[in-house]
Amino acid sequence: MDEARARDVLAAADVLPGPARDARLLALGENAVFAAGDLVVKVGRDAELLDRARRELDVAVWLAEAGVPAVRAAEPKARLVEGHPVTVWHRLADSVRPADARDLAELLRVVHALPSPPFDLPPRELLGGVERWLRLAGDAIDPADAAYLRERRDGFAAAAAALTPHLPPGPIHGDALPRNVHVGPDGPVLVDLETFSADLREHDLVVMALSRDRYAFPARAYDSFTEAYGWDVREWDGCGVLRGARETASCAWVAQHAPSNPEALVEFRRRVASLRDGDETVRWFPF
Secondary structure: OOHHHHHHHHHHHOOOOOOHHHOEEEEEOOEEEEEEOOEEEEEEOOHHHHHHHHHHHHHHHHHHHHOOOEOOEOOOOOEEEOOEEEEEEEOOOOOOOOOOHHHHHHHHHHHHOOOOOOOOOOOOOOOOOHHHHHHHHHHHOOHHHHHHHHHHHHHHHHHHHOOOOOOOOEEEOOOOOHHHEEEEOOEEEEOOOOOOEEEOOHHHHHHHHHHHHHOOOOHHHHHHHHHHHOOOHHHOOOHHHHHHHHHHHHHHHHHOOOOOOHHHHHHHHHHHHHHHHOOOOOOOOOO
């Protein structure tokens, strides 16, 4: 799904106060995210994401009832428009500063203290999207690389299932990065709730450890994260397994953009080569 297709779906959804062509594109990944007036609209890449979109709305209501600072839905139900899930959200006030690692850690402490919601959250299917992303990549990537990632996926899925956690399992954000925190006039709030899951809390912490090691996230900022949260997941002997699973998923995620974006293909090849070589020092670039 490119921007033009996403705008066509946005126009067909007819949820904005003005023309879809005037909406501002905020992000284009698994979802195209548009802003106009007081609303934000997310257009999912395909119909397979409809259940996830519905669950994200349920999570938003649950977090609101629990008093957790998070983005709020403007419509209670997801729509399926021309084969794409569409959800509508209240637009947050402009940020007053970038979110930092401490903001994220403090919100995670709140989330990790929550009991289970009154609806089912799935396990964190970190590797569940690998097959779909590789399918979307098609002939743009080397079939041998796709086969390699499938083999890694299967190995890490089995290893993750056998882990003994250090923290009590329960609700997690699932993609815990500072980019998923918005700091407005009233303080930090969580955004992008679609990966909320019920699983090992360590999943949320490994994300930042990997950011430190692969994406040049400053060591001092990482230390502020572990200090605010109260524990460093790298002390846990299962950290390498969850890290390897997330690296596998992150590599496959980039692959889906390769058919239409040459830069994505370059990044995919960088990532898969570093995995093949076992070189954990190769810098990956956010995409």
